[in-house]
Amino acid sequence: MNRAREDILGKLQAAYGRRPGAPAASIPPAARIAPRRPAGPEAELAQLLTEIERLSGVTRRVANQEALRAAFAELVRAEGVKRATCWTTPDLEAWGVAATLQALGVEIVPAHADKQRVASCELGVTGVDAALPETGTLVLTSSPERPRVASLLPRVHLALLRPAVLRPDLHQVFAETREAGYTVLISGPSRTADIELTLTLGVHGPKSLYVWVME
Amino acid sequence: MTQTPATIDFRRNTQQVPLQMPAAVQKATAKFLGTRAAVVDALGNEYWQVLRQAGHDIRLHAITYIDHYLAQAEQAVTRAGGQVHWARDAEEARRILLDIAARHRVKLAVKGKSMATEEIGLNHALQAAGIRVLETDLGEYIVQLKGVGPAHIVVPAFHLSKEEIAALFRDKLGVDAPAEAEKLTQIARMKLREEFLAAEMGISGGNFLVAETGTIVTVTNEGNGRMCTTVPPVHVAVVGIDKVVPDWESLTVLLKLLARSATGQKLSCYTQFISGPPRSEAETGPREMHLVLLDNGRTRILQTPECRETLLCIRCGACLNICPVYNNVGGYAYGYPISGPTGVIFASQILGPKLAGTLPFASTLCGACNDICPVKIPITRILLHLRRRVVEGDESEPATAPVSLRLGAWVGALALGSTGLYRLGSKLLRRLQAPFVSGGWMADLPAPLNRWTMSRPFPAFAADFRQWWRGRYGKARPE
Numbered sequence: 001m002n003r004a005r006e007d008i009l010g011k012l013q014a015a016y017g018r019r020p021g022a023p024a025a026s027i028p029p030a031a032r033i034a035p036r037r038p039a040g041p042e043a044e045l046a047q048l049l050t051e052i053e054r055l056s057g058v059t060r061r062v063a064n065q066e067a068l069r070a071a072f073a074e075l076v077r078a079e080g081v082k083r084a085t086c087w088t089t090p091d092l093e094a095w096g097v098a099a100t101l102q103a104l105g106v107e108i109v110p111a112h113a114d115k116q117r118v119a120s121c122e123l124g125v126t127g128v129d130a131a132l133p134e135t136g137t138l139v140l141t142s143s144p145e146r147p148r149v150a151s152l153l154p155r156v157h158l159a160l161l162r163p164a165v166l167r168p169d170l171h172q173v174f175a176e177t178r179e180a181g182y183t184v185l186i187s188g189p190s191r192t193a194d195i196e197l198t199l200t201l202g203v204h205g206p207k208s209l210y211v212w213v214m215e
Numbered sequence: 216m217t218q219t220p221a222t223i224d225f226r227r228n229t230q231q232v233p234l235q236m237p238a239a240v241q242k243a244t245a246k247f248l249g250t251r252a253a254v255v256d257a258l259g260n261e262y263w264q265v266l267r268q269a270g271h272d273i274r275l276h277a278i279t280y281i282d283h284y285l286a287q288a289e290q291a292v293t294r295a296g297g298q299v300h301w302a303r304d305a306e307e308a309r310r311i312l313l314d315i316a317a318r319h320r321v322k323l324a325v326k327g328k329s330m331a332t333e334e335i336g337l338n339h340a341l342q343a344a345g346i347r348v349l350e351t352d353l354g355e356y357i358v359q360l361k362g363v364g365p366a367h368i369v370v371p372a373f374h375l376s377k378e379e380i381a382a383l384f385r386d387k388l389g390v391d392a393p394a395e396a397e398k399l400t401q402i403a404r405m406k407l408r409e410e411f412l413a414a415e416m417g418i419s420g421g422n423f424l425v426a427e428t429g430t431i432v433t434v435t436n437e438g439n440g441r442m443c444t445t446v447p448p449v450h451v452a453v454v455g456i457d458k459v460v461p462d463w464e465s466l467t468v469l470l471k472l473l474a475r476s477a478t479g480q481k482l483s484c485y486t487q488f489i490s491g492p493p494r495s496e497a498e499t500g501p502r503e504m505h506l507v508l509l510d511n512g513r514t515r516i517l518q519t520p521e522c523r524e525t526l527l528c529i530r531c532g533a534c535l536n537i538c539p540v541y542n543n544v545g546g547y548a549y550g551y552p553i554s555g556p557t558g559v560i561f562a563s564q565i566l567g568p569k570l571a572g573t574l575p576f577a578s579t580l581c582g583a584c585n586d587i588c589p590v591k592i593p594i595t596r597i598l599l600h601l602r603r604r605v606v607e608g609d610e611s612e613p614a615t616a617p618v619s620l621r622l623g624a625w626v627g628a629l630a631l632g633s634t635g636l637y638r639l640g641s642k643l644l645r646r647l648q649a650p651f652v653s654g655g656w657m658a659d660l661p662a663p664l665n666r667w668t669m670s671r672p673f674p675a676f677a678a679d680f681r682q683w684w685r686g687r688y689g690k691a692r693p694e
Contacts, residue, residue, distance in 0.1 A: 004301040004510075005289075008456065011514035012282040024280035027461060031272035033265065033468055055484075111499055115412050115446060135481040144497035148445050152438065170470065174463040178428055181295065181494045185486040190438040193478075194354035194370055196377050197246055198396035203353055203404055204411070205438025205485065 036134065038168035044133045045163055045213065051136025055188025056201055057209040064215075069100055071212060075123075076104045079156050079208070085109045085118050086125035088145045095160065095214065097125050111147030124154035124206070128161040130173045135187055138211065139165075139173050142182035151186065157206035159186075161213050223550035223566070225573040236374055236545040240366075243373040244536035250479025251533065258475075270472045271591040273465045274527040278517065284426035284459045285508065291429025295491025297504040304511050305335035311507050312337060312418070312451060313344055319449050319503075321346055321415040325407075327433065327440040328352035329420025330368060330530060331453045331509055333552035334565070337418070348418075349410050351439035353403050360387045366546035368553055369477050369532040374545055407439070417443035417501065421454035422529070423469060424506075427462045428490050431506065434473060436484040444489060450501040452489075455509050457526035469529060472589035476531035512565040519611050521600040525560045527590045534584035534594065540577055549577065556584035560597045568605045568615040575601035619663065638681065645676050 013020055038044055049059040062068050075081065084106050086097050098108050101123075109117050126146070130139035138159050142148050151157050167173050177183045190205030201207055255263050277284060289299045302308035316324065324346055326332065338359075341348040350359040354371035358364060360383050365371030372380070377394045384392035390402055419440060423432040431452045433440045444450050460469065474480040493500040517523050535541045535555030546554035551562040551571070556578060563574040575598050584594040600609070606624045608614035614621060630636045651657040656672040659665065667673055 004303045004307060007303055008301055008508070008510045008514060009282050009286065011510075012285075012456075012517065015514065015517040016279065016282075018282060020282075021286075022283065024276075024283045024461070027276055027465075028272045031269050031276060031468070032464065033269050033471075112497070119408065119412060137482055142493065142498055142500065144495055147499040148441075149499045152441050152445060170467040171464070174467065177488070178430075178463045180488070181490050181498075182500065183488040184441065185482060187480070187482045187484055189484070190436070191484055192353045192400060192437045194352070194357070194372055194437075195380055195396040195399055197243055197370070197373065198377075200396050200400040203400055203437035203439070204351065204407065204442050
């Protein structure tokens with residue numbers, strides 16, 4: 001196996017006449033692009049929500065704890081939620097997500113439970129680590145409190161977002177997430193156009209994406 | 216499923232293109248080009264050109280210092296707890312995957328769409344070892360059920376009608392399938408859901424490999440890519456060595472270019488960044504992560520300076536969509552999983568002129584591919600070099616064209632390269648053509664020139680250009 005490594009690197013060095021271990025030249029300045037200049041916070045948030053809606057996501061602004069309870073009651077009814085799995089970050093705990101769902105008669109399945117059980121959830125609730133207005137994109141990282149499967153296996157993904165997580169562009173997001181072990185950018189619900197180019201939502205990932213702004 | 220044929224005869228393949236193929240292809244490519252044009256317009260053409268140049272420069276830099284960046288990526292992946300394997304060729308890559316599968320007693324593997332695994336014929340090898348392997352991208356799933364390869368690198372099954380797909384589902388899955396895109400998609404979701412949860416191994420490709428942190432980037436829409444890399448206990452990514460990029464800042468450019476050029480989206484639905492397996496037991500995700508770095512002829516491409524830029528490709532498929540040849544024959548005529556202009560320059564070099572000597576000629580050299588390419592690959596310039604390689608040979612390959620073609624090319628070069636011979640030729644041709652001309656056209660020419668007149672007449676040589684010019688403008692030189 002190491003022979004393969006030496007062979008491949010050797011051929012590459014021979015192709016360019018480089019010594020083993022030679023450093024790279026610096027990256028040409030023309031290969032870099034300028035960061036985006038953000039608009040004001042309210043305009044940025046409005047653009048984010050517009051773009052998410054354009055991608056068939058459903059957005060909502062939640063003013064307080066009471067409004068959150070009402071929103072959950074509506075969602076549970078509309079989507080027929082019986083089981084849910086959710087992140088356990090301090091934000092979601094503070095918003096009382098699991099407790100609110102339980103009070104509505106929804107069973108909470110821990111994300112670390114058996115895969116079949118997590119997959120049987122109708123709803124996955126997550127926070128958002130960053131968001132991009134220009135493309136309507138949610139940025140989610142992974143940690144023990146942020147299970148990857150919560151935004152993937154259930155039929156409905158609900159993301160709760162603080163306005164403070166908005167970032168102007170990928171430059172800023174990458175500066176913050178480059179050391180993370182896992183990051184996913186989510187732009188709208190899962191989609192395909194593989195059959196006769198007909199846009200169809202909900203292939204393997206969630207069929208519906210709800211984004212609630214916690215104000 | 217895909218197996219590389221012994222020799223690719225493009226001309227013969229085009230004669231087997233189903234009649235409905237061109238219309239289906241053109242419907243799809245027109246749609247993609249339309250959505251692409253809209254998002255490019257939204258950015259403004261001036262900024263788009265700045266992005267293309269930046270994309271070109273960053274990719275060229277990456278492959279120029281590829282040895283450095285690969286070593287850096289290897290170190291970073293290892294530090295993150297992933298295992299790195301190097302594969303010189305398809306055989307070695309297949310063996311690495313079979314070993315990993317055997318170690319984990321894998322019976323079922325799920326696969327995201329990956330041109331690198333198509334290239335190494337992975338499915339066939341796994342199946343031969345008794346492992347079920349399932350394509351999970353909806354289009355790939357459909358073509359796998361049908362037992363064929365992808366007809367397009369972005370939308371593999373676009374040439375099949377929903378009626379055909381419904382019939383296929385009824386036949387192969389034994390389900391009641393109505394001919395509706397939504398219902399068929401739901402059937403595939405249900406069927407594959409069970410497989411994702413049961414699979415012991417997930418296989419993916421990688422759109423990019425970030426050297427500084429050893430991060431594998433996957434760009435997908437359906438969520439199957441996320442499933443394959445998240446749900447099974449083992450994740451293996453097969454990535455061509457050319458996919459390496461220096462850093463995350465490079466991605467800000469390349470991600471802007473990729474989805475826009477491919478599907479007209481600003482960003483794909485899911486873009487994942489995976490640096491090794493999960494860092495703690497308490498995280499969800501695979502327990503083990505492997506990266507297979509695939510050469511399989513890429514080092515040879517880099518040995519020829521004229522051809523290196525072949526490897527700048529980010530596999531968006533825009534050059535397929537715009538290509539007049541692709542639009543009339545579809546993907547299968549190319550006899551290789553990657554088709555269209557980028558497939559032609561890649562496959563001709565990976566397979567060599569003996570197997571793929573007809574491919575560089577599968578182009579009109581119109582240059583639309585150069586203009587649409589988001590990383591500015593000079594595709595037609597590379598094509599010309601590859602044609603020359605077939606006819607004359609170069610430092611890396613001997614000539615493979617038949618003697619008649621080589622002789623013809625030699626005579627042509629001689630005649631067109633000398634004023635005297637050119638003048639003599641133009642006089643001679645007008646004499647020689649006389650028996651065949653009728654009403655200004657030649658309807659039938661003797662072999663081998665009848666390859667042209669079989670399908671359309673050839674216009675007769677009307678006059679000596681120099682004489683015509685003198686008659687019209689006297690001694691003035693052409694501007």
